[in-house]
Amino acid sequence: MQKSRLDPDNQPPYLYEPYHSTAKRAPRQPLIFLPHTLSERTGPIFADTLITEADRDLTRQGAGEPLGQRMIVEGRVVDEDGNPLPKTLVEVWQTNAAGRYRHELDDWPAPLDPNFNGCGRVLTDENGKYRFLTVKPGAYPWGNHPNAWRPAHIHFSLFGPSFVSRFITQMYFEGDPMLEYDPVFQCVPDRAKHRILAKFDLGLTEERFALGFRFDLVLRGPDATPSENGHEE
Amino acid sequence: MDLHHTANQPIGPFYHFALTPDNDAGIMAGPDAKGERVDLAIRLLDADGKPVTNGMIELWQASAAGIYNDPADPAFHGFGRLATDREGLCLFHTVKPGQVAGLNGKLQAPHINVSVYAPGLTKRVVARIYFADDPANDSDQVLGLAPEDRRQTMLARQTLEAGRWNFDLHLCGPCETVFFDI
Numbered sequence: 480m481q482k483s484r485l486d487p488d489n490q491p492p493y494l495y496e497p498y499h500s501t502a503k504r505a506p507r508q509p510l511i512f513l514p515h516t517l518s519e520r521t522g523p524i525f526a527d528t529l530i531t532e533a534d535r536d537l538t539r540q541g542a543g544e545p546l547g548q549r550m551i552v553e554g555r556v557v558d559e560d561g562n563p564l565p566k567t568l569v570e571v572w573q574t575n576a577a578g579r580y581r582h583e584l585d586d587w588p589a590p591l592d593p594n595f596n597g598c599g600r601v602l603t604d605e606n607g608k609y610r611f612l613t614v615k616p617g618a619y620p621w622g623n624h625p626n627a628w629r630p631a632h633i634h635f636s637l638f639g640p641s642f643v644s645r646f647i648t649q650m651y652f653e654g655d656p657m658l659e660y661d662p663v664f665q666c667v668p669d670r671a672k673h674r675i676l677a678k679f680d681l682g683l684t685e686e687r688f689a690l691g692f693r694f695d696l697v698l699r700g701p702d703a704t705p706s707e708n709g710h711e712e
Numbered sequence: 713m714d715l716h717h718t719a720n721q722p723i724g725p726f727y728h729f730a731l732t733p734d735n736d737a738g739i740m741a742g743p744d745a746k747g748e749r750v751d752l753a754i755r756l757l758d759a760d761g762k763p764v765t766n767g768m769i770e771l772w773q774a775s776a777a778g779i780y781n782d783p784a785d786p787a788f789h790g791f792g793r794l795a796t797d798r799e800g801l802c803l804f805h806t807v808k809p810g811q812v813a814g815l816n817g818k819l820q821a822p823h824i825n826v827s828v829y830a831p832g833l834t835k836r837v838v839a840r841i842y843f844a845d846d847p848a849n850d851s852d853q854v855l856g857l858a859p860e861d862r863r864q865t866m867l868a869r870q871t872l873e874a875g876r877w878n879f880d881l882h883l884c885g886p887c888e889t890v891f892f893d894i
Contacts, residue, residue: 484893489716491834498722500832503759504883510893511857516814518825518840519894521780522772523791559715572730580726584766598730634724636731642772642825643894647836649721666834667719674718696718 482512484699489671497662499623515643515702522641525568527602535601537573537613541594547576547614549689552677556607556637558644558700563607567698570636571611572598578617578631587620612689618657630657630664639698650677650694720835725766727829732768732795740771740806742787747776747807749875752841752868756800756828759885763800767830768793769881771804773823778810808843814853821848821855828881837891841879844869858890865889 493505513519533540538549552571556564574580574597577589581597597616601609616631632649639645651664653676658664667675674697683691723731741749752771756764770793775782780790794802806824814820826839842849844867849855855863865887868879882889 486717490719491721493834493837495834498832498834501834502832503762504764504830504832505834506837506888506891507884508862508888508891510891513838513854513857513892513894514815515894516820516854517780517812518772518774518820518823523789524781557715559717561715570730572727580729582726582729585726596729600730634721634727634730636723636727642827645770645827645836646718647720647723647829648718649724663722663834667721671716671719674714674716675721697715699717 484512485510488668491666491668495662495666498666519643520641520701522638522645525566525602525638527566529568530600530602534599535611537595537597537599537611540596543594545575545592545595545614547592547595549612550615551610551612551683551685551689551691552633552650552694553608553610553683553691554694554696556603556609556639556696556698558639558698560700562700563603563605564639564644564698565603565605565607567603567607567640568600568638569603569609570598570600571613571633573613573616573633574619574631576614576617578619589617589619615690623662628657628660630655630661635696637696637698641701643701644698646696646698648675648696651675652677652692653679722831722834723768723829725831727768728795732793735794737792738794738802738804740773740789740792740804744787745776745807746785746788747810750806750808751876752804752806752824752879753876754802754804754879754881756796756830757880757882757885759883761882761885761887763798764796764830764883765798765800767796767800767828769796769802770827770829771806772825772827773806774809774812776807776810778812780812811848818851818853819848821846821852823852823854826881828883830883833883837883838894839881839889839891840866841868842866843877862890
């Protein structure tokens with residue numbers, strides 16, 4: 480049987496009809512299975528000096544405090560063997576509390592917040608842990624279908640130790656009623672959806688200051704999952 | 713802890729302010745970088761051959777000496793990334809990578825590893841860019857994995873302008889670029 484690392488039980492397909500823009504962009508030819516070489520086993524290294532205090536506190540990037548619900552997002556980044564991934568660059572971006580991005584192409588009539596940029600970055604510590612402070616993002620409309628709304632989410636971009644582990648995803652909130660109607664979230668197989676939902680964690684909250692949400696991430700390791708029959712359970 | 717790889721999600725159309733605030737990350741080779749200069753223009757195209765204007769392209773490559781994260785060539789940065797523009801284009805300033813070890817101890821032909829992200833791509837696609845007419849291409853094991861009639865989709869072509877190479881990256885359609893399962 481053809482070797483594959485695609486893991487269709489846990490990863491979205493390229494082509495997902497309800498998410499309309501996949502139709503003209505999803506590759507149709509079979510992907511070529513690539514045995515890992517140095518090219519796949521290496522990756523860029525990022526220095527601590529890249530990160531400033533404002534990068535990990537999205538509530539301190541303007542002259543004053545942004546509007547919205549303050550929240551801490553914390554989690555661990557590990558590989559598929561559970562090894563913590565230290566010094567991994569985590570980049571995040573999101574809307575403000577009203578659901579508007581600070582982006583020239585986002586022009587729906589929700590207010591911009593002069594005190595909120597909505598992007599941050601952190602490096603994981605020696606235990607693979609990251610943490611940042613922000614405000615809860617809002618939902619916003621998009622053109623996929625009539626009355627389409629994206630549920631509140633934060634975009635995550637991570638590097639990990641190699642070209643193989645490079646990874647982009649979105650973090651959603653458990654219990655958000657819009658998840659059911661969002662084809663971007665729904666393109667993820669059912670059994671894997673819970674892994675992109677942040678969990679409210681009372682232990683992460685700070686009394687009289689901020690809510691706390693936990694979001695752990697598992698990155699691809701060097702050839703950890705392939706097997707002769709497609710994927711391992 | 714649940715150790716399944718977390719599901720990928722698309723980058724969305726509004727990443728620029730966070731990931732590509734300027735074009736600095738397209739300059740991979742500083743003035744003191746070693747090796748043959750390459751200005752690599754990559755054009756990202758959809759099923760109809762129309763430009764994808766909101767994609768992001770990342771490159772990962774070895775130095776001219778064939779070393780990833782080469783400590784002896786600090787003016788060279790092996791990682792680059794740019795957003796595509798209104799014509800689906802982005803232009804990287806780099807050097808031609810040297811040969812690095814491949815499978816079974818054989819050397820690979822010079823190549824650049826590519827990740828592509830865009831709205832409508834639920835996860836990145838991974839490609840390799842080789843340099844047309846490089847004599848090492850004929851024996852490259854990874855080029856050899858692709859069906860012969862599709863190998864030309866992995867080749868950057870030198871233009872009449874010195875040092876300038878072009879690469880069309882077709883996400884799908886009749887000229888679909890070879891993508892890898894890594």
